[in-house]
Amino acid sequence: xxxxxxxxxxxxxxxVLLVLCMAALVYATVALGIHxxxxxxxxxxxxxxxxxxxxxxxxxxxxxxxYDVVIIGQAWRFHPSEIRVPVGAELNFIATTFxxxxxxxxxGTRVNMMLIPGQISRLTYRFREPGEYLIICHxxxxxxxxxxxxxxxxx
Amino acid sequence: xxxxxxxxxxxxxxxxxxxxxxxxRRVLRWTLYVGYAxxxxxxxxxxxxALSYAGIDILGYFxxxxxxxxxxxxxxxxxxxIFTFSFxxxxxxxxxARALSRRLDDRLxxxxxxxxxxxxxxxxxxxxxxxxxxxxxxxxxxxxHWTYYVGLVFVVISTWLALLNMLLTWRGWKRENPGVxxxxxxxxxxxxxVMWFLASLPIAVEFLFFLIPWSxxxxxxxxxxxxxxxxxxxxxxxxxxxxxxxxxxxxxxxPRQAGGKVISDSLTRLVFILFLLLSIxxxxxxxxxxxxxxxxxxxxxxxxxxxxxxPSLITAFSVMASLEMGGRAHGGRGLLGWIPKLPWGDPSLxxxxxxxxxxxxxxxxxxxxxxxxxxxxxxxTTWVPGHFHMTVGSAVAMTFMGVAYxxxxxxxxxxxxxxxxxxxSNWIYTIGVLIFARGMASAGLEGMxxxxxxxxxxxxxxxxxxxxxxxxxxxxxxxxxxxLFFVVIxxxxxxxxxxxxxxxxxxxxxxxxPAKNGWATRLDRIGFWVIVAIxxxxxxxxxxxxxxxxxxxxxxxxxIY
Numbered sequence: 001x002x003x004x005x006x007x008x009x010x011x012x013x014x015x016v017l018l019v020l021c022m023a024a025l026v027y028a029t030v031a032l033g034i035h036x037x038x039x040x041x042x043x044x045x046x047x048x049x050x051x052x053x054x055x056x057x058x059x060x061x062x063x064x065x066x067y068d069v070v071i072i073g074q075a076w077r078f079h080p081s082e083i084r085v086p087v088g089a090e091l092n093f094i095a096t097t098f099x100x101x102x103x104x105x106x107x108g109t110r111v112n113m114m115l116i117p118g119q120i121s122r123l124t125y126r127f128r129e130p131g132e133y134l135i136i137c138h139x140x141x142x143x144x145x146x147x148x149x150x151x152x153x154x155x
Numbered sequence: 156x157x158x159x160x161x162x163x164x165x166x167x168x169x170x171x172x173x174x175x176x177x178x179x180r181r182v183l184r185w186t187l188y189v190g191y192a193x194x195x196x197x198x199x200x201x202x203x204x205a206l207s208y209a210g211i212d213i214l215g216y217f218x219x220x221x222x223x224x225x226x227x228x229x230x231x232x233x234x235x236x237i238f239t240f241s242f243x244x245x246x247x248x249x250x251x252a253r254a255l256s257r258r259l260d261d262r263l264x265x266x267x268x269x270x271x272x273x274x275x276x277x278x279x280x281x282x283x284x285x286x287x288x289x290x291x292x293x294x295x296x297x298x299x300h301w302t303y304y305v306g307l308v309f310v311v312i313s314t315w316l317a318l319l320n321m322l323l324t325w326r327g328w329k330r331e332n333p334g335v336x337x338x339x340x341x342x343x344x345x346x347x348x349v350m351w352f353l354a355s356l357p358i359a360v361e362f363l364f365f366l367i368p369w370s371x372x373x374x375x376x377x378x379x380x381x382x383x384x385x386x387x388x389x390x391x392x393x394x395x396x397x398x399x400x401x402x403x404x405x406x407x408x409x410p411r412q413a414g415g416k417v418i419s420d421s422l423t424r425l426v427f428i429l430f431l432l433l434s435i436x437x438x439x440x441x442x443x444x445x446x447x448x449x450x451x452x453x454x455x456x457x458x459x460x461x462x463x464x465x466p467s468l469i470t471a472f473s474v475m476a477s478l479e480m481g482g483r484a485h486g487g488r489g490l491l492g493w494i495p496k497l498p499w500g501d502p503s504l505x506x507x508x509x510x511x512x513x514x515x516x517x518x519x520x521x522x523x524x525x526x527x528x529x530x531x532x533x534x535x536t537t538w539v540p541g542h543f544h545m546t547v548g549s550a551v552a553m554t555f556m557g558v559a560y561x562x563x564x565x566x567x568x569x570x571x572x573x574x575x576x577x578x579x580s581n582w583i584y585t586i587g588v589l590i591f592a593r594g595m596a597s598a599g600l601e602g603m604x605x606x607x608x609x610x611x612x613x614x615x616x617x618x619x620x621x622x623x624x625x626x627x628x629x630x631x632x633x634x635x636x637x638x639l640f641f642v643v644i645x646x647x648x649x650x651x652x653x654x655x656x657x658x659x660x661x662x663x664x665x666x667x668x669p670a671k672n673g674w675a676t677r678l679d680r681i682g683f684w685v686i687v688a689i690x691x692x693x694x695x696x697x698x699x700x701x702x703x704x705x706x707x708x709x710x711x712x713x714x715i716y
Contacts, residue, residue: 040446116447118378136604138536140297145224
């Protein structure tokens with residue numbers, strides 16, 4: 001196949017650029033430890049409020065400077081809707097939903113998970129700055145979706 | 156053109172003059188009108204959404220509307236699904252018929268139009284009566300009335316019938332022209348819808364085996380993660396099904412309109428085959444933040460998503476080179492002097508040139524979405540609609556509008572009404588979408604949520620303010636742009652001067668002609684490439700389904716809208 005020299009050069013350059021982008025992704029995952037939620041267990045949605053750890057939503061210390069943050073989404077609120085955590089601590093967010101799909105996003109951070117009926121979502125994060133952050137349900141979950149939010153106070 | 160007539164391999168299209176019979180033109184015309192009507196119907200709530208982000212609530216002026224989310228469902232379905240597929244159902248078969256100088260099959264043409272209309276009626280009923288305010292993504296366990304799901308199935312069936320029509324036309328042509336390579340325009344048009352057919356199978360499984368029986372009450376529960384995964388199995392490739400008809404125009408028609416040529420026949424075919432291979436096994440990049448899917452599977456899809464960017468990079472160069480040829484043929488000199496010399500006064504070309512410029516930003520923001528480390532910051536924020544209004548909302552939508560400026564006259568036999576109004580529409584829409592997307596993207600980086608009736612939300616972040624204002628201003632301009640487009644089309648159909656319309660489609664010649672032998676001729680073996688595509692899909696999705704199935708039927712339906 002005949003390809004114009006400039007076009008060939010452009011294709012090689014473009015290909016190299018894409019490979020570099022992928023390399024950056026590998027670096028971010030392996031070296032910086034930025035992970036996505038994965039397969040973290042299943043749960044019966046109707047029994048969420050009586051199944052551990054969701055029978056006791058909130059912040060629980062699990063080790064020195066280490067906490068589980070257990071959250072349930074329900075149309076149209078989070079349980080609990082206000083959370084207090086220490087700055088710099090390792091926070092293991094463990095979340096699920098009682099009814100429909102919800103979103104869980106702490107604005108300005110990469111704490112961004114879907115809450116899907118039947119599945120448990122997990123993500124680890126440390127806050128570097130104290131302050132008050134909005135928690136927003138960012139997936140449409142019915143007529144009152146825009147009323148579903150919470151607050152996380154890092155101190 | 157004489158040398159092409161004697162060539163045994165037609166270049167882009169069969170150069171013999173050919174006109175479709177009026178009966179077939181009428182069906183294609185009405186298919187197109189369904190799409191443009193859907194586009195116009197959808198933008199009213201588009202305006203309401205943009206203004207809601209800006210803090211202005213105009214929903215009170217929509218008396219028939221029960222909720223913001225009912226309108227948002229209508230906006231998504233009408234503008235992203237009905238508009239795009241109605242256009243493609245008319246445009247692609249016309250391209251194949253013209254490329255092969257061969258009429259289409261009448262019964263299939265009517266069947267495709269009939270199923271499209273039937274699907275529309277069912278969906279309109281469900282959405283208007285607020286029985287389907289589940290948004291176009293239809294995420295279970297939010298449950299819609301069965302008419303909504305069945306209506307969408309009919310819309311998909313109409314696209315399958317359009318493909319079947321193209322394939323039969325091609326087969327008939329092949330029998331009469333043994334050993335002749337298929338013209339480029341027919342090849343890329345058929346490959347576009349073959350890709351879509353393959354891509355549409357998972358959503359067909361989702362609707363036929365999960366959502367429809369569940370909405371009828373035949374089964375009580377469904378699996379939210381599995382249905383969502385099937386949706387995105389189709390759902391990323393669907394954006395390429397919207398984009399590829401625009402690429403058909405950019406590759407095969409725009410060069411002619413600009414005064415240039417298609418740069419390379421083989422490279423163009425290769426690009427479309429790459430889209431056939433790579434568009435589908437990328438769906439997990441819409442589910443990076445989902446639980447229940449192993450991180451490794453998501454990573455494989457991330458790599459393939461970067462791969463599907465490659466044919467778009469080639470397109471950027473090839474189409475730009477065609478335009479440069481055109482600009483220089485019009486007397487443009489120097490490094491960039493050819494750009495102002497392009498025929499910007501042709502509304503059909505100007506719409507598509509502006510679409511390409513906007514698409515550069517759409518592509519770059521898309522790479523950020525694909526990079527999962529960054530995706531975690533922007534997932535489900537307004538960044539995402541900021542991105543896709545620069546892809547489907549302009550690269551695709553403006554190309555489809557630009558094509559209308561020659562295609563509606565071509566099909567009706569009437570001259571385009573209001574060339575200057577059309578030009579104004581192009582510019583107003585482009586400026587609008589760039590302002591809008593800038594607003595949505597910047598506020599999205601600060602966490603402003605998409606799909607949210609923000610004007611009535613009890614929370615607000617002052618950092619979003621500038622982005623919100625830009626969203627409102629840009630969205631209003633976009634509304635004005637499309638409204639002007641609608642006026643131009645209606646006036647063309649109604650008042651356009653009869654008899655002064657283009658007699659042929661603006662197909663281009665090629666600079667580097669089709670290969671007569673060698674591996675490039677194998678790009679025509681579409682069946683073979685479909686098998687390769689299936690193998691890639693199995694590699695990308697097989698491990699997930701093997702480790703996940705059987706379905707986890709946990710959720711009853713919720714109708715809380």
